[in-house]
Amino acid sequence: MAMIEIQNVTKVYAGGVGAVNGVTLDVEEGETLVLIGTSGSGKTTLMKMINRLIEPTSGDIRIRGKNISRMNPIALRRDIGYVIQKIGLFPHMTIEDNIAVVPRLKGWSPERRRQSAEELLSMVGMEPHQYLRRYPAELSGGQQQRVGVARALAGDPPIILMDEPFGALDPITREQLQEEFRQLKERIRKTIVFVTHDIFEAVNLADRIGIIDEGRILQVDRPERILAHPADEFVARFLGKHRFQLEMSTAQVKDVMNEDAVTVRISGHRQSVARVVELMRQHRVTSLFAVDEQRKLIGIVTSEAVRGIREEIGLEEIVALDVATVSPETDLLSAVHVVANSKYTALPVLDESGRVVGVLTASSLIGVFADGLTGNGGTPAHRGVLPDTAVRKESEKA
Amino acid sequence: MIEVAQYLVSRRVDMLYWTLQHLQLVGIAMGIAIAVGVVLGIILTRVQLLAAPLLGAASVIQTIPSIALLGIMIPLLGIGRTPAIVALTLYALLPIIRNTYTGIQQVDPAIVEAGRGMGMSGRQILVMVELPLAVPVIIAGIRTSTVICVGIATLVTLIGAGALGTPIITGIQTYNDAEIWAGAAVAAGLALLLDFLLGRCEGALTPKGIKATS
Numbered sequence: 001m002a003m004i005e006i007q008n009v010t011k012v013y014a015g016g017v018g019a020v021n022g023v024t025l026d027v028e029e030g031e032t033l034v035l036i037g038t039s040g041s042g043k044t045t046l047m048k049m050i051n052r053l054i055e056p057t058s059g060d061i062r063i064r065g066k067n068i069s070r071m072n073p074i075a076l077r078r079d080i081g082y083v084i085q086k087i088g089l090f091p092h093m094t095i096e097d098n099i100a101v102v103p104r105l106k107g108w109s110p111e112r113r114r115q116s117a118e119e120l121l122s123m124v125g126m127e128p129h130q131y132l133r134r135y136p137a138e139l140s141g142g143q144q145q146r147v148g149v150a151r152a153l154a155g156d157p158p159i160i161l162m163d164e165p166f167g168a169l170d171p172i173t174r175e176q177l178q179e180e181f182r183q184l185k186e187r188i189r190k191t192i193v194f195v196t197h198d199i200f201e202a203v204n205l206a207d208r209i210g211i212i213d214e215g216r217i218l219q220v221d222r223p224e225r226i227l228a229h230p231a232d233e234f235v236a237r238f239l240g241k242h243r244f245q246l247e248m249s250t251a252q253v254k255d256v257m258n259e260d261a262v263t264v265r266i267s268g269h270r271q272s273v274a275r276v277v278e279l280m281r282q283h284r285v286t287s288l289f290a291v292d293e294q295r296k297l298i299g300i301v302t303s304e305a306v307r308g309i310r311e312e313i314g315l316e317e318i319v320a321l322d323v324a325t326v327s328p329e330t331d332l333l334s335a336v337h338v339v340a341n342s343k344y345t346a347l348p349v350l351d352e353s354g355r356v357v358g359v360l361t362a363s364s365l366i367g368v369f370a371d372g373l374t375g376n377g378g379t380p381a382h383r384g385v386l387p388d389t390a391v392r393k394e395s396e397k398a
Numbered sequence: 399m400i401e402v403a404q405y406l407v408s409r410r411v412d413m414l415y416w417t418l419q420h421l422q423l424v425g426i427a428m429g430i431a432i433a434v435g436v437v438l439g440i441i442l443t444r445v446q447l448l449a450a451p452l453l454g455a456a457s458v459i460q461t462i463p464s465i466a467l468l469g470i471m472i473p474l475l476g477i478g479r480t481p482a483i484v485a486l487t488l489y490a491l492l493p494i495i496r497n498t499y500t501g502i503q504q505v506d507p508a509i510v511e512a513g514r515g516m517g518m519s520g521r522q523i524l525v526m527v528e529l530p531l532a533v534p535v536i537i538a539g540i541r542t543s544t545v546i547c548v549g550i551a552t553l554v555t556l557i558g559a560g561a562l563g564t565p566i567i568t569g570i571q572t573y574n575d576a577e578i579w580a581g582a583a584v585a586a587g588l589a590l591l592l593d594f595l596l597g598r599c600e601g602a603l604t605p606k607g608i609k610a611t612s
C-alpha cells in the first residue's frame with residue numbers, strides 16, 4: 001500500500017478555475033516525489049489537498065489507506081511536515097520556538113522540545129547554541145530556509161510537503177541547500193512531496209518526478225527514465241535543451257564503468273616488469289593499475305613507462321602515483337571533467353575504502369555521448385562500452 | 399503664569415479631586431473600550447461581512463460633535479457619571495476596533511497559512527500568531543483613544559460628571575483665565591503622561607522579534 005494515494009482528485013476553485021483535473025497518483029513510503037510544472041499548473045493546489053488546507057472538489061486522498069476527508073484536519077496536519085512557498089517563519093518567535101511549534105501543539109515537555117530543536121538545527125547544518133535564541137529577522141534567507149526545513153521535520157512526521165522551498169534563494173545558496181537536503185533525506189527516509197519548477201532541482205532530488213500541466217499529471221517516473229523516454233511533446237519540451245546535460249548528471253560512473261579493471265599486485269614480493277608486459281599483451285590494454293593485497297590503489301603503470309625497461313627493475317619504480325580517481329557514485333558530468341583533466345585515458349574507480357572496483361575510460365564516455373543524444377538506448381549502463389585501455393574484453397573473461 | 403501657579407496651589411485639594419475624577423472616568427471608559435473594541439475587532443476579522451458596516455457606524459459616532467453627543471445622552475441616561483462614561487467609551491471604541499482589525503488583517507497570510515499547515519486551531523492561530531503580531535498596531539489604537547478620551551472628558555462637567563473640565567468651565571463663566579489655564583494644563587499633562595506610559599507598555603508588550611531591527 002502506498003503511503004499517499006491520490007485517486008481521481010479534482011479541484012475547481014470558486015469562479016470555475018479548474019486547478020487540478022482528475023489526478024491519480026501514488027506516493028510510496030520513504031520516496032521523494034517531485035512535482036514539477038510551469039507556474040499555475042496546479043502544483044500547490046495538489047499539494048495543499050494532501051494536508052487539507054484545500055478540500056478537493058471530487059476524488060479521494062488516502063494516507064496509509066485511510067481517507068483523509070474522514071480525519072480531523074488539525075491532527076492530520078500535525079503529522080505532516082509543511083514548508084510553504086514563502087518560508088513563513090513566525091517573526092515574533094525565536095528560532096527555537098519556531099522549530100518547536102508542532103512539538104508544543106503535541107504537548108511535548110519543554111525539555112524534550114528544546115532537545116529536539118537542538119538536534120534538528122544541527123541536522124540542517126546550523127550551530128544550535130548560536131542560533132536557538134535568535135529571531136528570524138536576524139538570519140539570512142538561506143538560514144531561514146534551513147530553519148523552515150527543520151521546523152517541518154519537528155515532531156517527526158512521516159510525511160513532509162515542501163512547496164518550492166529553495167525557490168527564493170540565489171543560485172549558489174540554492175545549490176548548496178539542495179545538496180544538503182539530498183543528503184539529509186537519505187538519512188531521515190521520510191515520504192516527501194516536493195514542488196518545484198526547476199528541472200535541475202527535480203532531477204537532483206527526486207526518486208520519482210511527476211510532471212504536471214494544466215492540473216493533469218503527464219508522466220510519473222524515475223528521473224533517468226523520464227529523461228530517456230519523455231511521455232509526450234510537452235514533457236520533451238519541458239526538459240528542453242538541458243536534457244542531455246540532465247541525463248549526464250543523473251547517470252553515474254558505475255553505470256558506464258568496466259568492472260574488470262586489469263590490476264597487478266605489487267606489495268609483498270617484487271613483481272617483475274615482464275609480468276606487466278605480459279598482462280598488457282594478454283588483455284590488450286595500454287595501462288593497468290598497481291594495487292596492494294586489499295586491491296587498494298597504489299598507482300598506474302602505462303605501456304610507455306615499461307617500454308625498453310630491463311627485467312631487474314621493481315615495479316615500484318615505474319608506478320605513476322598522480323592518477324586522478326572517481327567513485328562509482330560520481331555523476332557523469334563531473335566524471336567528464338575529471339577525465340578531460342587527467343594525464344591518463346583510464347581512471348581507476350575506487351570505493352570508499354580506496355579499493356579498485358572498476359575502470360572508467362575516455363572512450364567509454366565518448367560512447368555514452370554518441371548514444372546519449374539519440375535517447376534510444378535506455379540508461380547509459382545498457383549502452384555498449386567500447387573496449388579500451390585497462391579493460392578486459394568480454395571474450396577474455398575467465 | 400504666576401496666577402495659574404497660585405491657583406493650583408490654593409485649590410490643590412480640588413485640583414487633585416478633579417484630576418482623580420478625570421482619571422477614573424477615562425480609566426473606566428478605556429477599560430470597557432479596550433475589552434469591547436479588541437473583541438469586536440477580532441470578530442470583524444472572522445466575519446468579514448460585518449467589517450464595513452461596523453467600522454462605518456463607529457466612524458459616524460466619531461463625527462458627532464462631543465458636546466452634541468453628551469446632550470443626546472441626557473434624555474437616555476440622565477446626567478452624571480454613567481452617561482459620561484458611555485459617551486467616552488463610544489469615542490474610544492473606533493480607533494481600538496479599527497486598529498485591532500487592521501492589525502490582524504495585515505499579518506502576512508503566508509505566516510497564518512504556515513500556522514494552519516502545522517496544525518494550529520483557529521484559536522491557537524489567534525493567540526500564538528495573530529495577536530502577538532498585531533500588538534503594536536492595537537496599542538497604537540489604544541494610545542489614540544486615550545488621548546481623545548482625556549480631551550473629551552474635560553466636557554463631561556457639562557452633564558454633571560465633574561473632572562478637569564470643572565475649573566475650565568467655571569473659568570470661562572467667570573472670566574478667570576488662570577482657572578481655565580490650570581484645568582487645561584493639568585488635562586494636557588495627563589494626556590501626555592498617559593500616552594508616555596502606554597508607549598512604555600507598547601515597548602514591553604511588542605514581541606522582541608518584530609521590533610524595528612536596531
Ligand SMILES: Nc1ncnc2c1ncn2[C@@H]1O[C@H](COP(=O)(O)OP(=O)(O)OP(=O)(O)O)[C@@H](O)[C@H]1O
Nearest residue numbers: 013014017019038039040041042043044045046197
Ligand atoms: N484561491 C484560489 N482561488 C481561485 N483560483 C486559484 C486559487 N489558488 C490558485 N488558483 C488558480 O489555480 C491554478 C493553479 O494554481 P496553483 O497555485 O496550484 O499553481 P502552482 O502550480 O503552484 O503555480 P506556481 O508555480 O506559480 O506556484 C492557477 O490558475 C491559479 O490562478
Ligand SMILES: [Mg+2]
Nearest residue numbers: 043044085163
Ligand atoms: Mg505554487
